[in-house]
Amino acid sequence: xxxxxxxxxxxxxxxxxxxxxxxxxxxxxxxxxxxxxxxxxxxxxxxxxxxxxxxxxxxxxxxxxxxxxxxxxxxxxxxxxxxxxxxxxxxxxxxxxxxxxxxxxxxxxxxxxxxxxxxxxxxxxxxxxxxxxxxxxxxxxxxxxxxxxxxxxxxxxxxxxxxxxxxxxxxxxxxxxxxxxxxxxxxxxxxxxxxxxxxxxxxxxxxxxxxxxxxxxxxxxxxxxxxxxxxxxxxxxxxxxxxxxxxxxxxxxxxxxxxxxxxxxxxxxxxxxxxxxxxxxxxxxxxxxxxxxxxxxxxxxxxxxxxxxxxxxxxxxxxxxxxxxxxxxxxxxxxxxxxxxxxxxxxxxxxxxxxxxxxxxxxxxxxxxxx
Numbered sequence: 001x002x003x004x005x006x007x008x009x010x011x012x013x014x015x016x017x018x019x020x021x022x023x024x025x026x027x028x029x030x031x032x033x034x035x036x037x038x039x040x041x042x043x044x045x046x047x048x049x050x051x052x053x054x055x056x057x058x059x060x061x062x063x064x065x066x067x068x069x070x071x072x073x074x075x076x077x078x079x080x081x082x083x084x085x086x087x088x089x090x091x092x093x094x095x096x097x098x099x100x101x102x103x104x105x106x107x108x109x110x111x112x113x114x115x116x117x118x119x120x121x122x123x124x125x126x127x128x129x130x131x132x133x134x135x136x137x138x139x140x141x142x143x144x145x146x147x148x149x150x151x152x153x154x155x156x157x158x159x160x161x162x163x164x165x166x167x168x169x170x171x172x173x174x175x176x177x178x179x180x181x182x183x184x185x186x187x188x189x190x191x192x193x194x195x196x197x198x199x200x201x202x203x204x205x206x207x208x209x210x211x212x213x214x215x216x217x218x219x220x221x222x223x224x225x226x227x228x229x230x231x232x233x234x235x236x237x238x239x240x241x242x243x244x245x246x247x248x249x250x251x252x253x254x255x256x257x258x259x260x261x262x263x264x265x266x267x268x269x270x271x272x273x274x275x276x277x278x279x280x281x282x283x284x285x286x287x288x289x290x291x292x293x294x295x296x297x298x299x300x301x302x303x304x305x306x307x308x309x310x311x312x313x314x315x316x317x318x319x320x321x322x323x324x325x326x327x328x329x330x331x332x333x334x335x336x337x338x339x340x341x342x343x344x345x346x347x348x349x350x351x352x353x354x355x356x357x358x359x360x361x362x363x364x365x366x367x368x369x370x371x
Contacts, residue, residue: 023040074115077298080353083113084183086176088190104144104170107256112351120352123315124253130336130362131179140326142336146175181348181356187290195286197233205230206263214242250316257314318343324364333367
């Protein structure tokens with residue numbers, strides 16, 4: 001009888017390339033949880049070393065504990081000393097998609113990771129920020145419509161849904177970069193509303209001290225009560241999406257930053273990030289990223305060595321909300337977030353060391369009479 005041939009183990013690169021989208025997503029889900037909360041890298045390292053059931057999930061690969069030397073460094077897999085990752089939260093869910101709603105990126109947040117200092121800056125860009133949108137016939141508009149103008153057939157000529165989506169994502173990255181005066185956006189992580197709800201529910205909810213009652217914007221129905229409580233996925237989503245405050249989107253941005261950090265700390269302390277099988281089953285159709293697994297591994301090593309909670313800072317693009325119109329054919333008055341030019345220049349200097357001259361303040365046409 002012929003001796004049994006020893007099957008040669010797959011290399012990591014060839015194995016990862018052969019994975020299905022579902023299994024790749026399972027390994028990338030942790031990145032969203034980390035980046036959305038700001039503690040980039042540290043928990044990827046924890047996740048990579050502490051998950052105990054990866055053998056059951058991926059029986060075709062041996063999951064031995066890696067040494068530090070077996071992982072690439074950030075210098076190996078990234079070309080710059082500051083890495084900028086755009087976090088995108090789409091206002092898409094299954095119901096809206098079936099009903100043909102126009103889908104927009106409702107949350108835009110740039111995570112700037114400085115590999116030299118270990119500093120991580122989260123820069124939120126309010127959804128109503130007034131910016132140029134070249135695909136909209138040279139007009140200006142809210143930044144959250146960039147995806148639409150980059151994907152819609154009437155502006156791009158594209159008819160294939162996959163191509164439309166790729167074009168829309170590219171337009172969002174381009175528009176955010178332009179809004180930050182040319183700061184490059186190297187990668188992105190995107191999640192939709194159903195993904196947020198399912199991730200929070202799978203992980204058992206989030207304990208949070210809700211500062212005030214949250215009501216439905218149109219019906220006035222109570223969605224989330226004030227006080228310290230365990231939020232379900234739906235309550236979590238209702239809280240982070242709500243804008244019915246005197247400060248509108250600015251208050252929402254602050255709420256998002258605060259609860260994301262609280263959620264991350266709880267998931268880390270309770271050891272719940274290891275529930276990858278349940279998570280990927282829920283979010284396989286609701287999350288995507290341009291980061292490779294090799295880049296995630298390098299970020300994990302960097303985070304374990306250099307990033308602490310004290311290294312993370314939150315920012316919001318400076319500006320204010322004003323009512324008006326962007327062109328004469330506009331039939332109703334809308335509110336736009338007008339960038340504070342001096343404040344933006346200071347922010348770019350603080351986070352990226354970029355020297356720019358403040359431009360002229362953007363203006364709106366007067367509101368229509370009666371609005």
